[in-house]
Amino acid sequence: MMDPIILMDWAGFAIRWLHVVTAIAWIGSSFYFIALDLGLQRAPGLPAAAHGEEWQVHGGGFYHITKYMVAPERLPEHLTWFKWESYATWLSGVAMLAILYWAQSELFLIDPEKLALLPWQAIAISALSLTIGWLVYDALCKSPLGEQPTVLMVLLFLLLVVMAWGYNQVFTGRAALLHLGAFTATIMTANVFLIIIPNQQIVVADLKAGRAPDPKYGKIAKLRSTHNNYLTLPVVFLMLSNHYPLAFASRYNWLIAALVFLMGVTIRHFFNTKHARKSWPWWTWGVTAILFAACVWLSALGTQRLPDDETALTATQARFAAAPGFDAVRDAVMGRCTMCHAAEPSWEGIVTAPRHLALDSDAAIARAARDIYVQAGLTDAMPPANVSYMEPEERAAIREWFRAANGAQVASN
Template sequence: MDAIVWEWVNFMLRWLHVITAIAWIGSSFYFVHLDASLRRREGLPKGTHGEAWQIHGGGFYHMVKYNVAPAQMPDELTWFKWEAYATWISGFFLLVVLYYRGADLFLTDQTVMELSQWQAIAISAGSLVLGWVVYDRLCKSPVGRNDTALILTGFALLVLAAWGFSEVFSGRGAMLQVGALIGTMMAANVAHTIIPNQKKVVADLLAGRSPDPALGKEAKQRSMHNNYLTLPVLFLMVSNHYPLAFGTGHVPEIVALVLVVGATIRHFFNSRHAGKPTPWWTWGVAVAGVAGIIWLSALGPNADAVAATGNGAEPVEFAQAEEVILTRCSMCHAEMPAWEGLPAPPRGVRLDTPEEIQRHAGQIRLQAVLSDAMPPGNITMITPEERRVLAAWTNRAN
């Protein structure tokens, strides 16, 4: 019964996380689009940056942005913060329920580094705090006054973090950890910079003081960081479902390419919304980046074993592959899993009969040959020789 309850807790948290993320990303994309589409026209109130007319749902909307703040505080003001907070909170609880609770399966890999569950959790949680502090201090340093230098330095630090995580966690855990770090930075931008700066502006208006323009400039810089990081963080969060993304031993390189691809796609749309010349080159960069990711995924940890299964290779009988699978996989992938906490075989995949093994040959090749995704965290200590057996058999079976 406990396993069933935890499975539904996982499901409900994932559902909540997706809902709140949609709300946060939607509002973020909308306001960046609105800010880029503002145009200056005669007759606008003093101190305004520009206006935009929009139509949606059968109604017309007239948007006006002030450079710093209006002359007096309006009676009603809508704050956009709870979407970010709810997304991070639900995501952190999902991290706890899935990755911290199941650290031996999803977070660690004893062949990468021998870690206890609590050691892995401490490194994971501590790196989220440390990552935010380093990023925040970087933004407030002299480097932060130059957007280009800040972007390049931040990019290098994220790739370095990806390399560090890949030296500590499983590929799945490392990819997820980079996503959690970026998500933490984004949510902390809202909680510790954007909203506090907006509150200072409101307090100045209520006190009859002129707000400091630097507050708005700093908040906008962090908001743009969030905008350009949104697509990469979505890739990293979804990657745990795709073994060729996390299980081929190239986490830092793939993270680097994803950061570039996501940022160039956002640059294309931001430029279009601003009425600037259309940067069609961004799609060339994006396609090249995706091609690079696919190429890296083909250079998996078992590439030599795959190459050795071509024409003329010594055949492997099904019985040899079956022995490996029953020894290393079927304790989870069985009608009644023997692994504690699993109420049913993951994704409904059973590997406890010859017929089921034959039927899932393609998935076995993807998960255990073309990548090291399975067994998760190599919890059953499958050997390279056993993977070569699976490579040879699945090559014939497919």
């Protein structure tokens, strides 16, 4: 019988792969159309309803693109819709959230030092919180503030900062930044699903019925598309943040996230201004570098580490600490891993524990049970190149201990 942990890891890998591929498609089309829109030129001979044109060369061919601000006089026979890239990215992201965080909430989602939650409570907060941003943001866009794009962007930024702080009060640092990314991506996808596409469908329906489409629908859709453009780069950062403890494990991770959103604005401002052929605002590079340096500085001020006492363990983690075979696993980890994975590493050249993962106490080993099982039990990924000579018997002891604690009835390899 296949080990369920192996199946879960491969399922997570497959969903992550799908998520990355669809995100590339969505981000690519978003960046392309913003650049195209900003670079449009007025030229003699354009149809009366046309806003501008652009000539491009790619892949050995030339492309002539014309944009209609509202709509052409008649509906073309073939019309390509750009929507499934966004939908697939969000759906695969939610699936990944469920597999990696909801199904393993006691390991990756719940931080008992912040808020002692039952798994169902943590999952409910996780799921419901994703809708809050869209409801507030959509209400702001539909208010008179919708006519003041700069004010609206500032309010959206404040909303994101508040949510970053709030997530950090409830979840683990890793889960907090991941949820902030999901929160932002939900706003972006809802923009596509509930505003941009429906507005375009209204215009198409008017064309089919022989009516003149109302230009307000295109204006609204463009505003939401522009917001998505500025939010894209921070969301990519948040998607990747779970691989970098200096970002998520800092007690100031919510401030780091806020600065990353500002970096998204400065970077996109440079490219959007360049594509509009207005200027090359090189000052944005300096501002971005300063913001990044501030993130580095904040990360060095301290990490969020749980105390090494047993009271900080969740029920699942406590079960690992009390499981048969724990003593043998502790001896193996202490002997083969703690020269690097310790509060004060002894391995030459290593100043802080890799991934900020210290394994120098019973509580720390119990918290990292799944990582130890996958990295040193199921595979020989750790220690790297087996530099500390972990024996096959020690790896077998890790597998037996984890399976006993996890209640899995899996045949030995």
